Amino acid sequence: MEFFLESILNGICMGSIYGLTALGLTVIFGVLKVINFAHGSLIMVSMYVAYWAIIYTGVHPYVALIIVVPVMYFFGYYLQDIVIKPIFKAEKDVREPITVIIVTTGVWYILDNLTLLIFGPQYRGIQNNPLRGKMLDIGNMLISVPKLWGFVTAVITAAAVYWFLQKTRTGRAIRATSLDREAASLMGINQFKIYNIAFGIGTAIVGISAVTLVPFYNIFPSVGVLFDIKGFIIVVLGGLGSIGGAIIGGIIIGLIESIAPMFMTATWAEAIVYGLFLVVLFVKPSGLFGVKYDW
C-alpha cells in the first residue's frame, strides 16, 4: 500500500514537471495558434544553458533560474521576431499559418544539430549538485527531492503565469490577441510585439522546466524529443491554451507512467498514455479543461 502511495506521489511530482514543459507550449499556441515543433529543442537549449550556468558558477541548481529565465526569454523573443515573424507577415490573412509550423520544424533540426556540432553527442549530468539522488523518507516511502522541488516550481509558475495574464496590462493584451487578432489591432495592440512577448514567456517557462530537470536528468542534444511528444499529448489532453489543463494533463501522464508499471510491463504504460490520448480526442476534442470554443 505504501509502495502504491509512493508511486502516486512520485508520479505527481514528475508529472507536474512534464506539465511545466507543456505550459510553455500551451502559452505559445494559445496566442500564435501555431504548434511550435521546436519546443523540444527549446527545452534542450534551456537545459544546456542551465547546465553551463550551474557548472561555471557552482551555485545551487535553482539559483541558475536568475540566468536561465532571462536568457531564454530573449532567446524566444528574438527567435519569433527574427525567424518566425517574417513568415507570419507573409501569411497575414491565413488563420492557421501552416508554413510557420514548417519553419518551427526547421528551427528544431537546426538547433538540435548545431548543439550536436558544438557540444558533441555525449551525455552530461551535474554530478555534484545538492539535489542529485536525494530522497525524502516519509514512513517507508521514498520521495525524490529534486522532483518535489519540480512540483513546487510547477505550481508556483502556473499560478504566476495565470496571475500575469489576468491582471497585467500586457497579460490582458496577450489574452485579447489570442481571442481576436484583428480586434486587438483595432485596440491599438501591436500584434507582432505581443507574439514576440508570448513566445518569450513560453520559452522562459521552458527554461524554468529545464532548471527543474537538470539536477536529476541527463543532458544530450536530442533530449528534447523525449519531452516534445509528451508535451503535445499533455497540451491536447488538458485543453489547448489552458494553463491549469497543462499541469493537470502532465500529472495524469506522470501518474500513468509511475503506476502502470506496477501491473504490467513498463513499455505498456506508453500504450496506455497514447490510448488515453486517443479516447480524449474522440470523446472531448477540446481537451479535459479546454473551453469548447473556436480558437
Next chain:
Amino acid sequence: MSFLEVKNIDVFYGDVQVIFDLSLEVMEGEVVSIIGGNGAGKSTLLKTISGLINPAKGEIVFEHAPIQTAPPEEIVERGIIQVPEGRRLFTLMSVKDNLIIGAYNSRAEKNVAETMEDVYSLLPKLKERESQLAMTLSGGEQQMVAVGRGLMARPKLLMLDEPSLGLAPILIKDIFRTVREIANQGTTVLLVEQDVKHSLSLSDRGYVLEHGRIAMEGPADKLLDDPHIKTAYLGL
C-alpha cells in the same frame, strides 16, 4: 477645414478591386454617415482608414498627417478608433476587461478609471454586467460593450461599422440614441450603416457608396428627401 480627408484611394482585396478612386472628408465635430448596400465597400473603407488594409493608391490625411501606410496601432494612437462590424468582443474576457483593453493606447491608458466612469454613466447597463464574460451577454448588450470599448480609447474620431446589425428594432433605436449622445459630447463620428433612415436622421452629412464609388453626397436631410435614395434604400 477637414479633420479626416480621404483622397482618391483605390483598395484591393487580393486581386479584386473593392474601392475605386474614392474621396471623402469629415470635419471636426461632425457626424457623417456612409450608407450603401451589402458589398458596396463600406467595411473595406473603414478597415482601410484603420490601417488593417493599405490602399493601393491615394492618400488618407488625419489632422494634417498622412496615415495611409501607418499600422493599425499607430492609427489608434492618433485617435481614430473603429468599432468593428459584428462587435468582435473578446468573448472569453469579462466586460470590464474588454473595456480596459479598449484603453490600451497611451493617451487613454493614463485615465482608465475616469474614462470608465464616463462610459458607465453613458451606458449604465455595462456596470451591472461588468464581471460577466462578454460572450454571455445579449446581442444588444454586446453592441453596447463594443461601443463602450471604443469610447474607452478616448477617440478623436469614432468609426462605427454597422452598429445596428442583427439587433431588434427597439435596441436599434437605443444604439442610435447613444451614438447621437456621443456626438453631442464632442466626438466626431463616422457611421457606416445599412439602416439608412436612422443613420441619416442623426447625421450632419452623408455619402452614398455604390460598387466602391461615391454615388451621392450631401447634407443628411437633403439625402433623406432624394428620390433615388427613397426608392433604392428606403423602399418608399
